[in-house]
Amino acid sequence: MKRKDVLLEQFLCCQKKSHWFVSFEKAVAGLTPEQANWKKTDSENSIWEIICHLVFWNQRFLNRFKTNENPKMEGNNDTTFTIFKEMEWEQVLERFNAVIADWYETIENCEDEKLDQYISEDSKETWLESLSSITLHNAYHIGQIVTIRKMQGSWDPEHGLS
Numbered sequence: 001m002k003r004k005d006v007l008l009e010q011f012l013c014c015q016k017k018s019h020w021f022v023s024f025e026k027a028v029a030g031l032t033p034e035q036a037n038w039k040k041t042d043s044e045n046s047i048w049e050i051i052c053h054l055v056f057w058n059q060r061f062l063n064r065f066k067t068n069e070n071p072k073m074e075g076n077n078d079t080t081f082t083i084f085k086e087m088e089w090e091q092v093l094e095r096f097n098a099v100i101a102d103w104y105e106t107i108e109n110c111e112d113e114k115l116d117q118y119i120s121e122d123s124k125e126t127w128l129e130s131l132s133s134i135t136l137h138n139a140y141h142i143g144q145i146v147t148i149r150k151m152q153g154s155w156d157p158e159h160g161l162s
Contacts, residue, residue, distance in 0.1 A: 003115055003128060007107050010135035014142065015100040018160055024096065024138070026159040027145040033089035035154045047148050049081035050141050051092050056080040058099045061134055064119065065127060066106060100138075107131070 001009075009017075016025040028036075028047070036048040045053070057080065063070045084092055115128040149155035 002112075004107055004110070004112060007115075007128075007131050007135070008104060010132070011100060011104050011107065014135055014138040015097065015104075021139055021143060022146055022160045024100070024142050024145075027142050027149070028093060029159060030156065031149070031154065035149070035152060036089055036092075038148070038152050040148075040151055044148075045081050045144075047145050048085070048089065048092060050144055050148075051096050052082060052084040053077075053080045054138060054141055055092070055095050055099055056083050057137070058096075058103065058134065061119075061130065062099060062103055062106065065110075065114075103134075 013019045013021070014024055016023050018026050028051075031047065033048075036051075037046050039046045060070050060073075084095065087095070115131070116126055119125050119127055119130050146155060
C-alpha cells in the first residue's frame, strides 16, 4: 500500500467508513440540532461546536496544501469552536463532508512528492506528517461526539461501540 493510499483510507474512515472507530457519518446519524447543541456543562463543547472546529482546521490546512490564501485568523483555537454558529445544522454537516471530500480528492490527485514537502518555510513538518495528524485529530473529535451522544442518551448502539 502506498503512502497516499494510507492517507486516503484514513480520511475515508474518518468520514464514512467505520473501521476501528465509528465514522463521522455514523457518529452524527439522526442527530437533531437540539442534540448537537447540548452540553453537560458550560465548560464543555457541544457536538455542533466540535464540528465547527473540525471544519475550520481541515479547511485551513486544505487551503494551505493547495497553496490558497487563508484569511487572517481572528481569535485563538477556542474561537474555532463557535465560528459557524450562525449556520443551520445541515449546513454545518454539509460543510464538514465537503471539506473532507475535497481533502480526499486533493490527496488522490496530488503528486507523491508533495507529501515530502514541508508545510511551510518555517516548519520542519512534512505534509505526510501533518496529514496523518489531521486524521488523528478528526478521529479524536469523532470519539468525543460519540461520548457526548452516550452521555445525552442519543447514541444508537447499532452504530457501534455499545
